[in-house]
Amino acid sequence: MTLMMSRRAVCAGLLAAPLIRPGRAAASAPAPLTARTASVQLAPPGYGMTKVWSYDGSLPGPVLRAAQGGRLSRRLVNELAVPTSVHWHGIRIDNAMDGVAGLTQEAVPPGGSFDYDFALPDAGTYWYHAHTNSMEQVARGLSGALIVEEATPPDVDADEILMLDDWLIDPDSAQFYADFTAPMMRSHAGRMGNLIGVNGRFDHRLKAGQNARLRLRLINAANARIFVLRLQGMEGWTVALDGMPLASPEPLVEEIILAPAQRVDLIVDVTAEAGTPAGLLYAADDDSWQALVELEVSGRASGARRSAPQPLPPNPRMQIGGLEEATRREMRMEGGAMRGMASGRFEGQQMDFQELIQRGQFWALAGQVGRGADPFARYRLGETARITFVNDTVFPHAMHLHGMHFRQLSEGAAGPMRDTLLVMPQQSAEIAFVADNPGKWLLHCHMLGHAASGMTNWIEVV
Ligand SMILES: [Cu+2]
Numbered sequence: 452m453t454l455m456m457s458r459r460a461v462c463a464g465l466l467a468a469p470l471i472r473p474g475r476a477a478a479s480a481p482a483p484l485t486a487r488t489a490s491v492q493l494a495p496p497g498y499g500m501t502k503v504w505s506y507d508g509s510l511p512g513p514v515l516r517a518a519q520g521g522r523l524s525r526r527l528v529n530e531l532a533v534p535t536s537v538h539w540h541g542i543r544i545d546n547a548m549d550g551v552a553g554l555t556q557e558a559v560p561p562g563g564s565f566d567y568d569f570a571l572p573d574a575g576t577y578w579y580h581a582h583t584n585s586m587e588q589v590a591r592g593l594s595g596a597l598i599v600e601e602a603t604p605p606d607v608d609a610d611e612i613l614m615l616d617d618w619l620i621d622p623d624s625a626q627f628y629a630d631f632t633a634p635m636m637r638s639h640a641g642r643m644g645n646l647i648g649v650n651g652r653f654d655h656r657l658k659a660g661q662n663a664r665l666r667l668r669l670i671n672a673a674n675a676r677i678f679v680l681r682l683q684g685m686e687g688w689t690v691a692l693d694g695m696p697l698a699s700p701e702p703l704v705e706e707i708i709l710a711p712a713q714r715v716d717l718i719v720d721v722t723a724e725a726g727t728p729a730g731l732l733y734a735a736d737d738d739s740w741q742a743l744v745e746l747e748v749s750g751r752a753s754g755a756r757r758s759a760p761q762p763l764p765p766n767p768r769m770q771i772g773g774l775e776e777a778t779r780r781e782m783r784m785e786g787g788a789m790r791g792m793a794s795g796r797f798e799g800q801q802m803d804f805q806e807l808i809q810r811g812q813f814w815a816l817a818g819q820v821g822r823g824a825d826p827f828a829r830y831r832l833g834e835t836a837r838i839t840f841v842n843d844t845v846f847p848h849a850m851h852l853h854g855m856h857f858r859q860l861s862e863g864a865a866g867p868m869r870d871t872l873l874v875m876p877q878q879s880a881e882i883a884f885v886a887d888n889p890g891k892w893l894l895h896c897h898m899l900g901h902a903a904s905g906m907t908n909w910i911e912v913v
Contacts, residue, residue, distance in 0.1 A: 480526060481566055484512070484537070486581070486593060487530035493618060494646060495653055499625035501618075503592035504531060504581075510651040511614050511672065512579070512595025519574040519599050519766075527565045534558035537567060538582035538853075539597060540712060541694045541870045543768075544569050546890025549853055552583035554822065554891050554909065559583075573766040574601040575694025576668040576714045578614070586674065586903040587631040590619070590642060594672045601764055605690070605718060607666045608752055611657060613731070613744060615709065616672045617644025632903075638788045638813040640846055641675025641898040647733070649744050656745050657730070659721045660752035664760075666690075667717040667731075671709045675898040677847060677873065680707040681740060684729025684748065687719030688760060695856055695868035696763035706734075710849035710873040712897040718760045723748045769868055771858055771883050777835040780828055782894075784874065786814035786905060787844045795820040795905065807905070814844070814896070814905030826911040827894060830886035836910075838894075839881040842874045848901060849873050854892040854912075857884035871897055886912045 489508040490500040506512025517523050527537050536558050538550035548569040552558035559565045577597040581588035596612045604610070619628045619642055636642045649655035659665060665685075671678055688700035689707075693714050700718065709715060723729035729746040785792035786804070794803045795815035802820075807813065812820045817827055830836050837860070840850055851871040859866040860881045874880045889912050896906035 481524040481568065482526065483528045484525040485528040485530055486535050491651065493648075493651065494620055494625045498622070501620065501625050501627065504588060505592050506595055510592040511616070512593070514596045514598060514612060515579065516598045516600060517571055519571060519601060522568060522570055523597070524566070524568040527559055527567060529559045529561055529563050532561050534560050534583050535581050535588060535593070536565065536583045537579050539567070539569070539577065539579050541575070541577040541714070541856075542569065542597070543572055543855060543888055546854065546888070546892070549890070549892070550582045551853070551893050554893060571599045572768070573694060574599045574764070575691055575696070575766070576612075576670060576716050577694050578670050578672065578714070580672070584903075586642075586899040589672070589899055590631065590674050591627060596668070596670055598668070599694070603764065605666060605760055605763060606664070607718060608663045609659065610666045610668070612668045612670070613649050613655070614670045614672050615649055615678050615743070616651075617647045617676050619644045620646050632811060634808070634811065634813070637811070637900040637904040641900040643676055644673065647743065654745075656747060658747045658749065660750040661721055661724055661748055662754070662756050663721045663752035664757055665719050665721070667719060668714065669707070669709060669717065670714045671711050673711050675711060675900060677711070677849075678709040679734040680709060680743070681732045682719060683732050684721065684723025684727060684746065685719040686722050687717050689715055690718050690760065690763050691716035692867045693856065693869040693871060695769065696765055697867055699762050700760050708873065710847070710871060710897070711899070712849060712851055712871045713869070713873070716763070720756050721746065721748055721752070722756070725749050725751070768885070768887065771835060771865060771885055773835040774837070774860070774865070774883055777837045777883060778828075778830070779837045779839070781839045781841055782817045782827065782908070784814070784816060784840060784842045784844055784848055784906070787846055788813075789845050790843070796823065797821060799824065812905045814901050816894070816906055816908040819908055820905040822893070822907045822909055826891070827908045829911045829913060832886065832889055832912055834886050835883060836886050837881060837883045839879055840872070840874045841879045842876055845876045847873055847875050848906065849897040850894070851897045852882075852884065852892065852894050854888045854890060855884045855886065857882040888912060
């Protein structure tokens with residue numbers, strides 16, 4: 452089922468209002484961030500409005516901006532009819548502020564509020580989203596961008612946030628398909644949308660002149676979709692992944708693969724001449740390349756391209772020492788359609804796959820189905836940890852660690868620092884991180900239907 456898309460008409464925008472927060476805690480009550488219902492024109496003109504769950508009435512929620520080294524302070528006000536909480540994805544955060552209902556805080560009941568207030572050690576592109584029944588709440592719209600600004604930002608003509616998402620909408624009613632527990636989706640690749648868009652719009656557009664230099668901050672906010680992307684009429688570099696700067700900008704020569712929850716910061720130059728096609732393309736389900744963001748090129752920003760960009764300034768604590776002495780553990784990923792598993796531990800009991808399916812569970816991480824009473828591992832504060840994900844399923848999974856960034860180890864070399872790693876079917880991937888943030892941290896698949904049906908575990912740093 453697909454929605455007919457029309458790019459002709461441009462309807463009223465739902466632009467997220469930038470919000471500048473001072474770099475220190477306010478003495479008075481923090482500014483509210485209100486979770487509430489709203490109606491937005493998500494589908495193309497001709498379709499009705501869609502009822503969404505929003506932050507502050509917009510989809511995505513407002514862009515939150517703050518300076519590196521400062522604090523973010525927001526009062527979540529819950530005007531929804533269900534409990535909720537906010538996770539600040541990728542922030543190396545105080546554990547009490549991590550927003551995981553049932554692990555780091557109690558969910559905020561309808562009519563309740565919760566004050567989030569935390570330090571921002573790292574500059575970069577982050578995002579925030581619901582972490583109570585996140586499978587449904589994120590799909591209904593509860594997410595937004597969180598930008599932590601460098602003291603000296605790179606020299607660009609424009610800094611654009613591109614929040615990629617997809618929505619599963621009934622074309623007759625323009626409302627979300629409300630079966631969020633559909634076993635077919637949970638046991639396969641997850642809830643895929645039939646409407647794809649950026650910043651809450653199916654026809655998000657940019658404008659620039661030839662030779663303009665843009666910083667593009669891509670955020671994959673989709674429940675399950677892995678975006679495969681290509682630039683058209685632009686050339687450039689990857690400068691950061693999951694918020695963390697690369698040691699040196701990497702020329703963009705291949706497709707960009709962005710798994711759910713991952714971010715990539717690009718610095719690109721517009722090479723297209725005025726009036727020629729440009730923008731960001733994505734690989735559609737039928738393998739054709741489709742426009743995701745159209746860039747309208749008019750005039751020239753300058754007579755020639757600039758020289759290659761400098762790396763972004765590094766964030767603190769990006770070194771991972773002690774790899775040889777590190778504790779090594781293996782996390783086997785099991786279950787799902789076409790493979791299944793013999794058994795797993797769910798709510799304290801060992802169950803075979805059929806029993807698990809009857810309880811709506813399809814996946815296991817290290818034999819554990821869903822978050823158990825005991826963590827996958829306990830680490831001493833400051834120790835270096837190594838975990839090998841062994842994907843024994845026929846689906847890719849985007850593994851996300853809360854509270855700390857890691858590096859992937861391959862053939863002895865440590866890759867870029869990330870918080871979410873795509874582990875392909877029948878493959879293994881080893882990560883290493885310094886357990887330098889005390890508390891209880893979720894380690895889960897960010898295909899949210901998988902997380903809700905077994906692929907959620909946790910670690911503890913003490
Ligand atoms: Cu998964």
